Amino acid sequence: MSTRTAVITGASSGIGAATARRLAAAGYRVVLTARREDRIQALAEELTAAGHDAVRHVLDVTDRAAVDAFAATLDTVDVLVNNAGGAIGAEAVATADPADWRTMYEVNVLGTLNVTQALLPRLVRAEGTIIVLSSTAGLATYEGGGGYVAAKHGAHVLAETLRLELCGKPVRVIEIAPGMVRTDEFALTRFRGDKDKAAAVYAGVPDPLTADDVADTIDWAVSRPPHVNIDLLVVRPRAQASNYKVHRKS
Template identity: 50%
Template sequence: MNEQSPRGLAVVTGASVGIGRATAEALEKAGYAVIAASRRLTTVPSAATGITTHQLDVTDADSVAALHDTVAAHPLPLTLLVNNAGIPTHAATIADSDLADWYATYETNVVGAVQTTQALLPHLIRNAGHVQFIGSTVGRVAYERGAAYAASKWALAALAGTLRLELSGTPIRVTEIAPGMMRGDADGGEFMRTRFHNDPDAIAAVYQGVEHPLTPEDIAQCVVWCATLPPHVDVDLLEVRPVAQAAQHKVHRTA
């Protein structure tokens, strides 16, 4: 194994922004060679010597097959897959929601993760690897005007749990990391900008009086921690919230 990447190869999907980008950078620092896979290569991290970019659309079978070929040709063994690629939905009640949002969200957040996992699983099994899914606390507790996104994260939780059962007896570890309230950047991050149609007042209201929401870097450190535990230790589910968020609907606000 390359001495500069002693932990092998990691693939991170949705690596252009937010959690994906932070995770690619954190894994490289932790000793992985990283393939940062994303639809938008212009914003994928590329400065670090241990990170290479790959254009990927998880909803497209040919695109996923090309990722498989890149992994197969890599000199290092694939030891970690972080299924992070996903899209948010616009805030809407079930009665008023656009069914196109439902189809697109499920295709990307769930079927895309299935398709990518299927393609890379033989490598991971051969290398005693680790599959991680970036879920959400809304994958267990829903909230108003977010049913399409929440439903996709419930499905992702079921995917992770089922995969763990089906791979029992293999050396594969399967982890779901479920973040709570997070702020991607000063403008709320891409998730919030999409959810609230770039309405700064609506986004500001979410974080009003909340001290220190989670950041993408916080979740990236969780990914690294789970991945670098001894190989017999599997963190099945890691729910992560800021201290201010005691539960899905209980958030302490200073103002």
């Protein structure tokens, strides 16, 4: 079987890096993209040293010209993992900074749109798979999450609409919506580097999801037979019943 190629955006840390490791172990040639060159270079070297095929490409998914130039370097793409995203701030709607909302929308929604549009012809030719990493925030609201929730609702609708529009074409559109995932950077970035606020998100929660839990879910969804599409897969830790109901140990 010829080598399959998987492109992962936001591969410099967290779910993106874990997914790259999983798909590389599954035999994919992984193309690591992110803005932080040092991080994806180190990951590419790690995977190469382990005998896997990995290359890296510095990419800002919100820069359409850069995305188009990146797409032109690829002959074929079998899997696209739209993982680049993130949250900024937890202010109420009444006091939130519109610039934060704009940044979240541009990365989570327009970034996914840019890369998907640019690689779609290659994915169709390869009878490939598009993964959209949304969030349970894309399915239900909660106080203090307005901007992020709006962006992830946008990502959810993008995936749902794309699936309708591609019906009849040999390409799958799979949405993975994780709940509470403890990574090194997500909460810390959201709370602008405040370590105490970031730690409080997970305080007392027994076994929140890890980045590798989500990567394992992505690997499973991608590895289904080609005629099987996992439209939407919500994955949460057992301790989390909803976005706002979480069991915490005292």
